[in-house]
Each structure stands twice: as structure tokens, then as C-alpha cells.
Amino acid sequence: MSGTITLENPLQEGSRRIEWVAEPCVVVIFGASGDLTKRKLLPALYNLADQHLLSPGFSVVGFARTEKSHEVFRDEMRESVDRFSETGPANKDVWDSFAQGLFYISADPRSAEGYAKLSDLLAQIDRERGTAGNRVFYLSTPPSLYGPIIAQLGAAGLAKPATGWTRIIIEKPFGKDLDTAVALNKEVAAVFDEEQVYRIDHYLGKETVQNIMVHRFSNGIFEPLWNRQYIDHIQITAAEAVSVEDRGGYYEEAGALRDMIQNHLLQVFTLVAMEPPVSMDSESIRDEKNKVMMAVRPIKIEEIDRVAVRGQYGAGSVGGKPVIAYRSAKGVNPESNTETYAALKLYIDNWRWADVPFYLRSGKSMPRRVSEVAIQFKRAPHMLFKGAANQLEPNVMVLRIQPDEGISLKFGAKQPGQAVRIRQVNMDFEYGTSFARKSPEAYERLLLDCMLGDATLFARRDMVERGWALITPILEYWKNTKPINPFPNYEAGTWGPREADEMMERDGRRWRRP
């Protein structure tokens, strides 16, 4: 995706070998004692440094309540990188250089005093490390702290300083429903301009998700088929094999519809359904994605039971290992009606997609972890091979997001022999076996894009609110009603509740086994 580099640097222009280096800046991580910093953020930043993609003065300030010194923070982050970086333990020389830019502030994120300390430290870093007033504020805290932190940044004059640029990255969930999302957007807008705001959805950082656009718009053969004339329906699946484990307390407040469908799957859905953008700049792409959301048919209350399915796993086994029921997990109400599975049928009312159903589903404790987009084409209009009619299945193109990232196309081929016997075969492309280069980890890509000022892979305000506007009536309905069949309604290690199959069967279709 194109960056929004504004400096003229002929030494970088047109070179396929040299990648853009981010301007020197400070990334301030609120909630730096948390898991995300250790597992994802610091390893990603270190890997960017190791790939020569960060400027010499690049710095990080960890901001959290826990008391510790700069040195202790550096040591802890070294351990995190050694443990969680996908490229293995840190190179000593690169780490020593990188660690000179790591700092820590222990403060209460709700208190103005911490922001005064932060302001002084940032000024010092600017002087000593040449970061020129460029900042990224990363909110890696519980959502309840987003509002107070944003307000304090505004009050301390850190949101729009006189020199340099400032951006803010906000982790999901961005609100719990439409009202809270709108309220949060207002709090953010009171302090930051929209072009400063980067709402992160790490699915968009995945190389294979980005490949959806390349696949559609760089190949002349697919786009003419990418419409209601040739496509019967599309299934988008994000299945997790893991159970809720020890995150019951968080998950009780979330559920599958909020946790996965409102953000990740709707983002993938818009990429699959969007019109070609007029250019590859971030706003053109995000405009097209937003137009998809504008065209999605709202779901009426009386339709919800027919087009939305919820499920909750009971005891079972996944991968041969026993799994306890969701209601028995730590932090979960034994009578919980939180859904660990959700499926949705959507229609897009525009010329391209009229009457083509999009089926979205996501669940925990499913047989395996898989995320994919399956485009099922219409059957051949006239069956020449009458004897083989029942052997023919429709063509399916599958964009596999994880694992075994790649693309496959299922089509029919004649088996050798006198009779016409047709067998389905797969034409397969896999990233892992076709390209030398390891795909960058999603957070590496997203953090660098933010530092480069490229918002293509981040969610825009309007898209977030439209996503919530679509989902919130379902959330409300589910909150106020009991499930059609009592929970749990699917066994751990199966592909979801019977109601989801029935939703498809009513349409004369069935779910793919991914």
C-alpha cells in the first residue's frame, strides 16, 4: 500500500530494494506492563529496528502504574523480545543500540501529574535523540481508560504540539455498541483530528488480507466474475480452536459478535465486496470500504432469528484433548448466555451484489483454527455431462487467511478412462512455498505504517460506527431474549450449532468444511 511520505528524497524514489524508514519519533505505550507490549509491540518494534526500518533516534516510552526504572524496563523488554520475537533472540549489537531509546514512566493514567512527567521526558528525548516532536500514543489499556487518557493528553497539550506530528493508535474493542463507539469517537475528536487517529485491527496487517486487494485488482481475469452474475454466495469464516481459557471475565462482556464479527470479519467483508478504488491512497480505499457498509441491508428485529445465529460451546474435545464447557470456565457465569459462536447472513443492496448472500461466522472451540473467504460460484448453466451431473460441485475460490496462507481454486477435471467421470481438483498457491520472504508480522506492518502516516490498514471513524449500527440491534435483541435452543448448543470440537446449518439449509446451501 502506498505510504504518505511528504519529504522529497530522490535516493528512495523508485527503488524496489530500499524500504521507507520511519522518521524519528517516540512511541508512548500506555499500559506498557501488559501482555500486548511484551508479546507483540516490543518484539515488532525491535524487528523493525533489526530490518533497518527505524531511524537512529527512535524511542519508546512505556507508561504504566507499576514502579520500575528505565533499566528494569529495558531488561524486561529484552526478555520479551528474546521470547516472543518470531525471528528469535535479539542480536546483541542491534539490541544495545535499540535499548538506548527505551524509557519508562510509572504513573496513574488518570492523573495529570503523570502527563507532566511524560511531557518533560518527551522534551528531553527530543533534545537528546532528535525525535523532533513526532509522537505515537498507543493505547494498550483496558477500554475504560481510553477516555481519561485522551482527555489528559489534550489537557497536557500533547495532542497537537507546535512541532512535529502526533498520532494515536487505539486498540480494539472500539466501543461496546453503537452508543459507546459514538461517545468514544466524540471524546477522541474533541482532542485529536481524524487524520491523527489510527484504530487498529490487526487482521488488516496480515499479508493475506492485504492480498485480497492485490488478487482482485491486479489480475484481469477475476474482477469480471466478481459479481452477482457468477457468484452464488460468499462464506467468511474465522474459527478458533482455542476455548476462552482464562479470559472468561473479559469474554463475558464481549461475545463472538463483538469480539470477532464487528471488527475483523466486517473488515474482510468490505475488502471482498468493495469497488475498485480510484487510487491506492488510504482515503480512496477506506471510502470504498465505507460504501460497502452504507449499502449493507439493515437487519430488522423480526428478521434476526432467521439471519443471525448464536451458539455457546459445551464440553467436548478439540484436537483429541478434552475441553470444558464455556459456562465452567474461570470468570464465566454458570448461567451465562454469552455467545461463543455467531453467524450472520448479510446482503449488500447495490448493482454488484444484489441478492448474493454473504455468510459470516466465527466461533471458539472449533475443530481447527482457520480464517478464510470462500467464494462459491454458480453452477454451469447447462449440464453437458449428464452421467456426471451428480459428481460436479460448483467452483469455489478460497482465499486462506490463516493458516496455510494462500489461494485455491476448485474445479472439475475428467478422470482418465473411457467413461466421463469428473473429479474435483484444487489448483493451489501457497505463500509459504512460493515466496522467499517471510511475511512481516501484522503489528510490524501496522506500527510502521502509522509511523509513516499511512492509514490504509486502520479503521476509519465512519466505518466503525456503521459496523456498530449493523451489529447493535442484534446485540440488544440477544441481550433481551433467550436463545432459541438453550445454551450450550454445540459441542466443543464441532463446527457450531445446528441452527447455523439450518440457516444455510433454508437457502438451499451448506457451510463449507474449511
Add this chain to the structure above:
Amino acid sequence: MELGSENQNYSPSKVVDIKSIERELKNLWKQLTEEQEGEIKQPVTRVTVLNLIIYAPGETTYGRLNETVAELTKHHPGRVVLIVIEPDAAPTTLDAQVTAICHPTSGGRKQVCCEEVLVSAGAETVKGLPSLVDALLTPDLPTALWWRDLPRLDAPLFNRLASSSDHVILDSLYFEDPVKGLFQLDRFIKSNRHTSFSDLNWGRLTPWRSLIAAFFDVRDFNPYLFKLNDIAIEYGLGPRSDQAAPARAWLLAAWLASNLGWEFVAAARAEDHSERLLFQKGDRKIAVELRGQITDETRKGTLISVKLSADADPPAKFIVSKTEDRHRFETREEIAGVTSIGKVDRVDEFTEVYLVGAELELLGRDFHYEQALDTVAKIAAAR
């Protein structure tokens, strides 16, 4: 065949004509699936993303080359046609051997295999090689030629193989007279526009170019890019002081000039064998010096440091250097004589596999390389 083991080569068979070679390749694929031990057969996937012709003269180099080919195919699976000219073989020698190179993937659940055809030729059968190679190439895939020898641009074999290829990979490291060699290469490339060219020596310059360019991605330093007036490129001479500046130094100087729009004015060789080049942009004169330093033999021909100075207010210097142990790059800026923050970067391991692999990723014309070559050619013509 053991699953999960790397780089399994199968028994090669001797064949000499195309039909036989193709038949042997088909048999090889059958063999791969049938000879698996145990009841559960793992799927074998044939992957071809390109044709790779490797010209590697001399039997003595083949042993190491085998490992290089296996490593390359791990990341660039395809059909490899390996040409070996055996100087001691009978002049009418023409042998071909077919081998599969397999790599486990996906936690050992799959084997990804590609093909190697090793063609050995004697002095008299070399002429027939290009047509044999042409017939072996898999259709609809890009074809890269890796000329793993001193580039002989006027040799019929090279010309013929290059014309069958979409992309040619050479190495200007081996030019005996770097400037003359680059000049000839520039002319050759201009007269063969249907083929793109890579120079592994240019690939070795990537981190230098990257680190230099990165200075000027910084807002405060960007203006100095357009005020540079003095460039010093230091390279290792080895123990003797009369060695010519290596191709890499020339290419780096030419890259700066061509990307920044500097017009070449004059060149002179000093008594100490350093090269002094003068460029001009508007009213500004830019002096570029290629300066040798006595070093041990291992550092001969390598770049040691690049210093870029800008005559501005305040004056600035940007320096990229490699540490003595050659394991790190160090960069620093000096503004008004004060050194600001420096950075240490790891040096990537520039093995053949790494360099050739990097070129195979790019496959296609590198306009910046061609522009740099054009600048070197202008300098060569004026010297």
C-alpha cells in the same frame, strides 16, 4: 526417502535427449510418491515459480554449488538447468542427469519438490547447449540465467543463453578492470533491451544505499541532501596500494550522481591511485573521491566508509561505516561539528544464496542500476 529430511536428491539417471529427459522427469515424480515408507503417504507438491539456468563452469565447483542450488530452491522453487563445462572431459561429452530436490514444509506434512537437470558438456558440444536448454524450459514462467563466472559479454554461449532468458544475473565483482567492465556491461544492456539484468555487486550495495538514503528521510536533515558538495568513498586496497577502485565504489558514486541529477564534468586519477570525480548541479560543484586504504587481504575490494558533506549553514556530515570486524554498520551525523545520535545496524550475511535469492525476488529491470551504469559509462568514456 525419509520424510522431514531436507534436500533429498534422488538417484540421477543419465539421458541425453529432450524426450528422455522429460520422461525421466515424469518418472521422478511418480517415484517420489511411490517410494515413501509407511502406510501413510504424504502429499508431494511440485512447485515451479521460475526457470533458473545456472552456468557454472568446472566440475570442481559443483559440490558446493549443489548446496547453493538446494538452498535457493527452498525459497525459489522451479526447474533448475545447471550447465557444467568440464574442461577435462572428452570434447564430445554431452550428459544430462535429472534430480528432484525436495524440502519439507508445513511441519513435515508436505514435501515441496522441484527439478534439477544437470547438463555436462565438452568443448565441442557447447554449441548445442542453448537449443537443449531452450527445450527444457517450463513454459509460462520467467526464466533467469545466473552466469556464475566472469561475464564474457562477447561469448556466443553467453549471448545465446541471455537471449533465451528474461533476466540475467551477473557479478561485476570479478571484473579485472572495473570501469572498463562496467562500461562494456552498460553497452551490452542497452543493446539487449528485451532482457533485464542484475548485478550481485549492486545487491551488495543495498545496505549502504539504504543507510545513506535513510539519513534524508529525517525532516531536519532532508535539506542537506540538496546541498551535498563533497563525498568520500573509502575502500579496502588489500596489502598493495596500486589496486584500482572496485566496481562497487564506482557504482555507489554513480548511484548518488544519477539519483540526485548531478552532471558529470571531469575525472582524474591521483598519484595515490584515488579517483577524483567532479559533478555539477546548477551552480553547485560536487567532488566525489574514491579513496583506497591499505588493509589486509580479506578487506580488499570492500567498502569501508562513505562520508557525505554538505556545505550549508550549519555544515553537516553524514557517515556510514563498517566496523573493523565487518559485523556492524555504524551511522552518525555531525552537524556544525557536533556528533548527534548514532545507530548500529547488523550486517547481513552476503552469501551467494542471499544475493542471488534477492535478485530472484525482484526479477525485472532495475532502472536505478541502469542509470548508475550509464553514469559510470560516461565517466569511463571521458577518462
